[in-house]
Amino acid sequence: MTEDLTADTATAPLLAIEDLEVHFPIRRGIAIERTVGHVRAVDGVSLSIGAGDTYGLVGESGCGKTTLGRAVLRIEEPTAGKIRLGDVEVTSLRSEPLRRFRSKMQMVFQDPLGSLNPRHNVEMLLAEPLKVHGVGSKTERNKLATETLDAVGLPSSVLDRYPHEFSGGQRQRLGIARALMLRPDLIVCDEPVSALDVSIQAQVMNLLDELQDEFGLTYLVIAHDLAVVRHLSDQVGVMYLGKLVEEADSEAIYEHPRHPYTKALLSAVPQPDPEIEANRERIILKGDLPSPANPPSGCRFRTRCPWAQDICAEEEPVWREAATGHKVACHFDL
């Protein structure tokens, strides 16, 4: 029996996303607003995350990472596609069942201060998710809060303090603690460390690691810093203009980046070592990210790609498996 169960969970991923699209209408009009186009923030993304794994999503600003993360949590309504968490099809849930289901998936935000209600003290902050899902009595909730605080490395004496009385790193710990309170299956971390100082960033990254082991969490980590993502994740997906362009386990991505964009990203990350820096081959991309409202034809990256050919403008590259567990969307094998 037990054998079966474990086998099952190992094969079936915890989170499966299929052809997810999130389009934001661009409204304009004189008296009555009309939709004149769409920002294709997420434009057909499929990925899956196994239970207990960490999936890292990287890409430049505006490429749709946050939108994807929010769509998974149904904070943003997907335009098309399916999301399945465990056995539940999240995209088909409506109102109350959805609200109930939210206990299974939680989020950690980029701005640690902004995501904490300034008028709620730590106790209210942590108890709220339990309260709205009717978990436990007051004392039980308190006990759970103390435990969780302990897990994120904060003393229980902070229960009656307010968010603005903490440092940036501590606030992020609070944010993580709140996400942990319901012991969810999935936590979406949207830029969990990018607002923090280097030394604090490291603390939080280590904490996320430890918590994953302790609570058996599954993470979807969103970040623009390739080094951070690589450090935290088992699998890394690279996004460009609303689409995944490459996906592999984090080792492989670094060793053999197959998409020119990934290569460029990797080469752009400065390393704290003058020697590496001096000898590093740099790929400097031309220009800026095109507008997601009307992405380039064919391969979206072609406008900035140093290897672009004619075919790139004409045909959209297929999402193919270039090596085991290593998918890429490029016409060429680089």
Next chain:
Amino acid sequence: MAKIERLDRLIEASVTARDAESGSLWRQSLRRMRRSPMAICGAVIVGLFFIVALLGPWIAPYGPTEQTWGGEVFLNQNIFPGPRAENWFGLDHLGRDMFSRMVVGARQTMLVGVVATLIGFAAGAVVGGFAAAAGTFGGRWGERLEAVIMRAVDVALSIPMLLLALSVAALLGPSLTTVMIAVGVAQIPIFARMLRGSMLAQAHSDYVLAAISMGVPKARIVVSHILPNSLGPVIVQATLVLATAIIEAAALSYLGLGNPDPGTPEWGTMLADAQRFLSGAPQLAIYPAVGIIITALGFTLLGEAMRESLDPRLRRQQ
């Protein structure tokens, strides 16, 4: 070893120094306000005003309507005894003690200000809050409802406030209640706008997103997350409106729409009445005028200080 202890103590000191800053946002801004001379001035004036307003009848040496010195006052000869030992502020045109009238009048004036503001605040908050809640969580229909409500508010806003008050006053006939309602009603669109704006700003903040993602019910999000955080600027506005209300009330009284009952003195009415004697006995106008100005100033100072202490942008500059 002693050195290590010293280190611990130092760290402790640095931590407690931070602890001294603890407390909720309100408490903190209160502490900041305690250091601002503007806030202190405002609080002292407002405090004094409230004390006088509450204790007025006991402080006043004479009844506000007692025509004790009627025989000494000759309206038709412009004879009004000025300040003297028995009557600190002198006598008014019917031989009543001005000091008593000022002191007793404070209560009416306060009543006008407070009630008018409460009317504007309550109604405005309901309208604005409802609109914002509908727009944020009501789906498509909610958005439309919000648009309609806010259009109406905009239309109301495009009528100058005094005119709005004037029409209300015309509807109800002159009385103190009229003034309160007129001034209050005229403030509704402003409060509605402010609360809505402030709520929408909060509605897009990360912590509301966080609450949604945790599955907090919508009603609870509005009531326990959005509203408390949006009220700050509105409360500040209320303080400022109190000042405006007192001045507007005086203007309405001047236009003959104020309290017509001379039995209960009220500063605005006193000022409006005394306009007749401005060149012969200016003191009769100046007492209530100064009363109004100082009180309005008090509320304004307090409101401004509150705004400054709550406004993070201004805080940063400090």
Next chain:
Amino acid sequence: ACSSERGGEDLNETKPFIFGSPGDPASMDPVFASDGETFRVTRQVFDTLLDHDGTEIVPGLAETWEQNPEGTEWTFNLREGVTFHDGTELNAEAVCQNFDRWHNFTGGYQSPNYTYYYSSFFGGFAENDPEMGIEAESIYAGCEADGLTATISLTEYTANFPGAFTMATTGIVSPASLEQITDDEVVTADDPLPQYTQEAGVLAGTGPYELTEWDHGAQSVTLERYDDFWGETANVKTLIFNTISDENARRQALEAGDIQGYDLVAPADVQPLLDAGFQVPERDVFNILYMAYQQQTAPLDDHDVRAALSHAIDRQRIVDSVLPPGGEVASQFIPPTIDGWSEEVTTYDYDPELATQMLADAGQEDLSIEVCYPTDVTRPYMPAPKDIFDIIAADLEAVGVTVEATPISWVDYIPATRSGDCPMYLLGWTGDFTDAYNFLGTWFSTETTEWGFDEPEIFDGLAAAAAEPDPEVRTQMWADLNVTIMDQLPGLPISSSPPSIAFAANVEPMEVSPLTQEDFSELSFASE
């Protein structure tokens, strides 16, 4: 002396005399007006058949006049050589054309909004428009012209005559200038008055001044001297009436020299103005302020209670401290300048002890009563309603009466008092012309909720007096009625007060009139 004399004359020619009026005139055709501000202007331009000197009726355009014993035929012998400002001559034909024109008004012209006085005097029109709601029949029976003799016939006599012929509203307009207009523009009551009534110089009169400009924006009306005036030509060449509605502003403008005269001086300003060297000539009193006892309200139906309340009020203090100099306590419902004023009426002198005693006797020790007064208004008879109320309230409280103050906005005040909603209220009346009917008839001709009493003796007496064409007999009837009324005590007459008018020091003012019918042609700038 000679040179300074000339200085004054020079000023008369070069300097406009600016008068601060409390309000704008409504129409330059006087028949459409019912307010003093219009009449102040039109009276300088359009002469009436008869005129007032003080309160006495004297010749106007008519040098002499007669009435038949029934009072239904009025014959006017017009002056010779009177010309209108447009150059045409005045004759009886012209007079009759005016009366016939008024009689034949149709449509909106009949609205009381426009022709209130005419329809009050003459009952109605040739053909009453049902839309305008006038039901009474006209008593106008026609006008006969014979050279300079005009005879106006009535179907019945009312005490409005001959007073009606002195009213500015019946000012005679040049028939030639009437030809420029057609009386057909005002169809409904909310149509505006025709344009010509809002312009100067369309209608011509015979008065000492002609209208030259009406600047609505600046709220000023300019008049120029008419040099062919039949009487003594005016002294000041240019006369400007400029509206200053606020009484303080009027005083300040006079003090600052912006204007040379103004009307409706606040009582409190009289003494300071005199002290500062301004002139405030006293008008004779011609009005009555009273406090009514609405007798449908208990216990005001009790004569003793009314008397007690009357004794409680110190009317002298009101006169002394609130009313302008020249005001006096009124003993009855007409001012002493009117024939029929009686010395024999019962007076109710200030006696608080007696009042307390009488109330106790009537079993009303704990009387509590509502007293109404108007708010946003000053009337010539009541310069400061609120102050007067205050004093009365204090007096009543002093004899143990609890006063419930009910201030009512002026627009609603008259309806409120009419409908009997006010147990006690302040009100008054300024006469239009000198006949007691103009006062007593206003109040006591029939049973009303305004007073709430039914006293056939008074009503019948009044009707009889009003229909009595013989002035001598009528005067006696009025005197008797006054005694009856004051015994009945429907209200307490409080005072008669002269509405003050003020002038700059360098002005030689005209003779002032108790009916506020001043003749501005008498006015001149004084020598330095």
Next chain:
Amino acid sequence: MLRYTVKRLLQLAVALLGLSLLLFAWFKALPGGPENRMLPDNATDQQREALRQALGLDEPIWSQYGEFLSRMVHLDFGTSLSSGRPIGTELAERLPATIELSMWAIVIAVGIGIPLGYLAARRRGTWLDFGAVAGSLVGICIPVFFLAAMLKVVFAQELGWLPTTFRLSPGLTYTEITGLRVLDGLLTGEFDVVWDAARHLMLPAIALASIPLAVIVRITRASVLEVVGEDYVRTADAKGLKQTTIRGRHIMKNAMLPIVTVIGLLLGSLFAGAVLTESVFAFGGIGSFVYQATTERDYPALMGFILVIAVSYVVLNLIVDLSYGFLDPRVRVRK
């Protein structure tokens, strides 16, 4: 920019329709009738009823509104019940006075307010700053009519420097072109009129300017303080630019944005203030008209007046909004 303008214009039309409905409903709800004011004290009840009927006050509401609306479309505001004249004419005659007065008040408020606010901000914490802030606080708290009355007592009555009433000394010959007396005087070369009109304008304009002045001082100060703290001002400083350049191009150009908005919003209180000021100085503008209309329950006149004021207020604010586009390039593209 064009789209934006068209959009705002359409919104304006909708707003005005809403406003007319609101106003109409409002005034119909008012109790008591104008007929009481229109007739002498001793008119009979029958006469009153007759007048009510004649005025159409007893017709069904919707038919009254229909007529009202069709009249508005034809710019016919009806007849004033108290003066018996067309309201449009009454307003047209009185509007120039109010416009002239308000214009001068704004000129004074802007002319003094902006430099003073700027100085207060740049000398933050000095006595000048303190004085400006305190002065503006007091300025907001003084009832306008009281200030007007005091100014009049002191400068016109006691000192006799300036006239107490009117727009122009009565009897002065004057040729009307725009109705704005100072401007007309300049246009026609009647310099005595210019001088006389300016003297008459002085006190009321100052009284009326008190609140806008106070508000402008404060908003300028706040706005300048905020802009001065902006990074681009630091950049300008880092470029070593002259102070005058920094002040004009970098500080004031940006600081003007909120000031312009506030001036637009101030227009409302300006109209209200004009009602009070004009009655104190017998200035004869639209203010005294509305005062009279209110006390006399002259509903058509009040309605016409409020519509005119609301329209001009909305239109002026539209202009302010559009001028924003010229001041702030970001608005131009945004919508």
Next chain:
Amino acid sequence: MALLEVEDLRIAFGSSTVVDGVSFHVDESQVVSLVGESGCGKSVTSLAIMGLLPKLRKSGRGGGAAVSGRAVFDGVDLFGLSADQMRRRRGADLAMVFQDPLSSLNPVVPIGRQITEVLERHRGLRGEAARKEAENLLDRVGIPDPRRRLGEYPHQLSGGMRQRVLIAIAVACAPRLLIADEPTTALDVTIQAQILELLKDLVDAEGTALLMITHDLGVVAGMCNVVNVLYSGRVVESSSASRLFAEPTHPYTVGLLGSIPRLDLPIHEPLKPIRGSIADVIRWGDGCAFAPRCDLVGAECVAGEPMLKGEAHAHRCVKAEEIA
């Protein structure tokens, strides 16, 4: 001789001293960096050199900064210059690039004007000449179609382009020293790479000295010759870049390096962060400000102010030997 010699710089806001005796120097054509975590005083130091800190009023109110010490630029103490003299140097001899490219450009002035005004001021170029030169500058910083861009407003440009414009403004008058305060923090990595490349090229081509302020040790490693590590308002370690990365001697530097996730290290190896946060400091006068967060802390650490030791590779740690 050094182009810029900062000596014993002290900056205090009211009672809090945020920079506390900082000394360093920049030689001609050298790229020197100031590195440290948020709030350690990097920006304040650069602003002080530029004379851009709010002036202290006599009344002591208004939030001005009290600056002491010397900043000798080309033989002249900048702190001794009058406001006017300083204004003539800023933008000409010394120029600065700020962190946030959007807020650092005036939103209501076309970018062309924002460039030409500095040319006008310091190089006397006017009209068409100034416009031509501005176009050249935009071209040099790699903005395509510069003629058209001149008339555009900042909000019409992307973040990277804005930063290029800022750089164009800074180098417009060929300054001898360029100060760049976190010029790439607000940008994406790919854009950051572009901008760093551009800066490097400009500096190489003109021989301009660059004072680079950053919190990113990676950027330092890629660009700088000399590194000054700041902690709580003091330089704690200062050396040539190669030596500093090879043998960091201050526990803070070590900690910083240990905190950075690196692409060249095995995945999932836990990072070695510094404990606590920057708020946990003690006053330098009482000992080492870093002591509360230091793993090696001992009694000697709080025995009074630690001194900067060493010449070429200076550090401010009493336990430096233990680390080595």
